[in-house]
Amino acid sequence: MLLKYLFAKNEDIPPGTATIFFGYSSIFWFVIGTGIGSFNAAKLAFPDFVTGTELFAFGHMRQVHVLAVILGWISMAFAMTMMYMTPALGNTKLWSEKLGLWTAMNWNIGLSLGLFLLWMGFTSGREYSDLIWPIDLVVIFGVLLPLGINVWMTIAHRRTQGIYITNWFFGACIFFVIVVFVVGQSAELFNLTGLTEGYLTFWFAHNVLGLWITPVAAAIAYYTIPKLTGNPLYSHRIGHLHFWAIIAFYSTPASHHLLAAPLPEWLKSFASVEGVLILIPAVAFVANILLTMKGRWSMFVENVEIKFSVTGVLLAIPLNMQGGFQQTRAINWYVHGTGWIVAHAHLALLGMSSFLEIAAVYFGLQQMLRRKLYSLALANFHYWFVIIGFCIYWISMTIAGLIQGAGKIYEVPYIDVVIAEHPYMIARWVGGTMVFTGNLVWLYNMYMTAVEGTVVPKGRYAHELAYER
Amino acid sequence: MGWKFDNPLYTLADEEEVNRMIQLWEAEKPGGMWEGNNRLPYPITYLLALIILTAFLITMPIWGQRPTAELYAPMVELMDSPEVQNMATDEEKIAYLTKRAMEVLETSDDSRLPGLLERHPISWLDLQLIAPAIREIASSGGPYGLESYNVIGDQVVLANFEGNWREDGLRERVQPWWDKGFTIDVFYVTYFIIAMVIVCKRLPPYQRKPDMSKV
Numbered sequence: 201m202l203l204k205y206l207f208a209k210n211e212d213i214p215p216g217t218a219t220i221f222f223g224y225s226s227i228f229w230f231v232i233g234t235g236i237g238s239f240n241a242a243k244l245a246f247p248d249f250v251t252g253t254e255l256f257a258f259g260h261m262r263q264v265h266v267l268a269v270i271l272g273w274i275s276m277a278f279a280m281t282m283m284y285m286t287p288a289l290g291n292t293k294l295w296s297e298k299l300g301l302w303t304a305m306n307w308n309i310g311l312s313l314g315l316f317l318l319w320m321g322f323t324s325g326r327e328y329s330d331l332i333w334p335i336d337l338v339v340i341f342g343v344l345l346p347l348g349i350n351v352w353m354t355i356a357h358r359r360t361q362g363i364y365i366t367n368w369f370f371g372a373c374i375f376f377v378i379v380v381f382v383v384g385q386s387a388e389l390f391n392l393t394g395l396t397e398g399y400l401t402f403w404f405a406h407n408v409l410g411l412w413i414t415p416v417a418a419a420i421a422y423y424t425i426p427k428l429t430g431n432p433l434y435s436h437r438i439g440h441l442h443f444w445a446i447i448a449f450y451s452t453p454a455s456h457h458l459l460a461a462p463l464p465e466w467l468k469s470f471a472s473v474e475g476v477l478i479l480i481p482a483v484a485f486v487a488n489i490l491l492t493m494k495g496r497w498s499m500f501v502e503n504v505e506i507k508f509s510v511t512g513v514l515l516a517i518p519l520n521m522q523g524g525f526q527q528t529r530a531i532n533w534y535v536h537g538t539g540w541i542v543a544h545a546h547l548a549l550l551g552m553s554s555f556l557e558i559a560a561v562y563f564g565l566q567q568m569l570r571r572k573l574y575s576l577a578l579a580n581f582h583y584w585f586v587i588i589g590f591c592i593y594w595i596s597m598t599i600a601g602l603i604q605g606a607g608k609i610y611e612v613p614y615i616d617v618v619i620a621e622h623p624y625m626i627a628r629w630v631g632g633t634m635v636f637t638g639n640l641v642w643l644y645n646m647y648m649t650a651v652e653g654t655v656v657p658k659g660r661y662a663h664e665l666a667y668e669r
Numbered sequence: 670m671g672w673k674f675d676n677p678l679y680t681l682a683d684e685e686e687v688n689r690m691i692q693l694w695e696a697e698k699p700g701g702m703w704e705g706n707n708r709l710p711y712p713i714t715y716l717l718a719l720i721i722l723t724a725f726l727i728t729m730p731i732w733g734q735r736p737t738a739e740l741y742a743p744m745v746e747l748m749d750s751p752e753v754q755n756m757a758t759d760e761e762k763i764a765y766l767t768k769r770a771m772e773v774l775e776t777s778d779d780s781r782l783p784g785l786l787e788r789h790p791i792s793w794l795d796l797q798l799i800a801p802a803i804r805e806i807a808s809s810g811g812p813y814g815l816e817s818y819n820v821i822g823d824q825v826v827l828a829n830f831e832g833n834w835r836e837d838g839l840r841e842r843v844q845p846w847w848d849k850g851f852t853i854d855v856f857y858v859t860y861f862i863i864a865m866v867i868v869c870k871r872l873p874p875y876q877r878k879p880d881m882s883k884v
Binding site for chain 1: 693694697699700701702703704705706707708709710713716717720721723724725727728729734822829830831832844848849850851853854857858861864865868869872875881
């Protein structure tokens with residue numbers, strides 16, 4: 201249906217087409233990503249599960265899961281929100297629906313190819329930067345740059361004098377992520393090795409989290425919470441503090457990922473302090489959003505988008521508390537290289553970030569389709585499966601990480617540590633599978649919304665209408 | 670872009686500029702939404718100050734340092750004495766030696782040492798294993814003293830920390846409690862605070878709220 205617009209004139213493409221394309225793509229990739237995650241977790245919980253086939257070995261599957269979630273789910277959900285929030289906040293139309301559609305098309309094809317190659321074993325071998333350089337170039341020039349051009353041009357053609365805070369983040373973060381990709385992947389492009397390669401790998405990994413995955417999710421909350429509650433954003437000035445503190449303190453501490461590496465010690469000291477200071481933008485963001493909720497907390501129970509959004513904001517608190525302190529020398533010595541870090545990464549990506557994006561995808565698809573959600577019950581099922589599944593995952597992996605840390609420090613034989621953490625690996629699989637199940641239900645619910653959802657009259661919002669069934 | 674400097678902690682924007690911004694906020698609803706002009710609540714302001722202080726205190730390299738050979742030197746000196754040798758169990762020996770070493774370290778100029786020994790106790794068997802290496806380093810008169818060697822398990826190795834160049838062309842191996850990374854941070858955070866104060870004080874003062882009923 202959507203593909204017929206790829207060769208149509210821009211004026212003939214209905215507004216919201218690119219949003220819908222990106223929205224459904226993101227949910228699809230979320231299902232794929234969490235499905236592979238569940239499969240991988242099963243391999244860790246039950247070592248005899250699917251053995252004997254090289255392609256299904258953990259080493260082949262792990263990075264497919266990671267990249268499907270980051271570039272498929274999270275980044276496409278970001279693109280989806282940019283396609284509808286950026287023009288809405290400028291009281292204008294998207295600069296080019298056609299460019300948006302082609303970006304979504306390139307994205308799906310490029311990512312499918314990249315993940316297939318990863319699965320086949322074509323990898324740069326660097327965590328988070330696993331894609332081989334030709335695919336990196338597709339991501340930079342076929343995906344991120346066109347997305348950026350569309351967002352920047354939409355902001356430039358806005359009909360408001362001011363620029364709302366969400367658009368500051370959108371415009372800036374696309375610029376940042378392009379720079380992060382270009383510089384971060386240069387290790388492979390220019391065959392840099394050794395410490396330089398190690399540093400660039402984690403410079404990329406740190407900044408893709410800090411200048412893309414978490415701030416864009418926060419930017420989304422600046423839209424969804426005031427929009428759905430009808431309250432004004434608590435404070436424009438705290439928004440400034442959040443935005444500039446992200447740039448100042450999140451872009452600088454990459455070397456805190458490499459405290460045990462032979463980098464200059466002063467650089468680690470600098471990075472460690474900056475790592476704690478990431479709490480400044482986090483506190484500003486959480487305070488601004490929770491104070492915006494004033495008088496509307498009943499919506500946390502009644503409204504599924506607010507439920508997801510506020511949960512995401514609340515998860516930002518443990519995320520940044522963990523993040524700030526686990527990178528200090530004293531604590532990192534214990535938790536580095538353990539499941540604690542895996543738990544923390546999932547708190548960032550599946551916890552804080554994904555919950556905010558899920559809310560925005562729910563809201564945006566209903567708005568663009570002009571259809572009310574097919575089933576609130578299924579949406580609530582989705583929420584509870586994802587939050588309970590996530591908590592099981594997070595808590596079990598945190599405990600497993602502490603066990604591994606103790607094993608590492610006290611030189612416990614490796615096999616004893618493996619045995620000790622086995623129950624937590626099973627819990628991890630249960631939690632991950634619950635998230636996957638919830639997402640399958642979500643995909644069904646959104647498909648049914650497109651097909652059978654109650655039509656929303658012009659000038660109304662989907663969440664303002666009562667359910668008909 | 671009118672500036673005024675008579676009361677910089679109240680606002681840095683003149684009345685005309687403040688009015689212009691308030692009117693803009695009242696006239697525009699980006700995406701149908703409003704923005705408030707509230708200040709950061711006082712408790713959160715204090716929390717931010719606490720975060721900055723904590724960031725420096727918790728990251729100093731006094732925390733999480735590896736034990737140096739210097740910590741165990743007083744133990745090695747006493748371990749062959751008849752007093753220690755006559756003790757019945759290994760536990761008694763090491764408890765006695767730790768107590769005596771602690772007394773020595775507490776009189777040292779380096780105030781970190783007692784805390785480091787407290788966090789890095791050693792067993793009698795490990796002490797026996799590292800003792801020859803500690804004696805050799807202490808007596809060799811080499812370019813690095815015991816303070817430059819780390820004890821890792823039963824090994825005594827030159828610390829992998831590389832600090833400033835020394836006059837003899839070698840590098841410092843003792844991690845200082847303060848290095849230039851922290852100095853850079855002090856300046857960086859200071860510049861950030863100054864920049865943020867300017868940014869926020871260029872906005873209308875928080876006492877001036879846009880009247881959204883005009884929209």
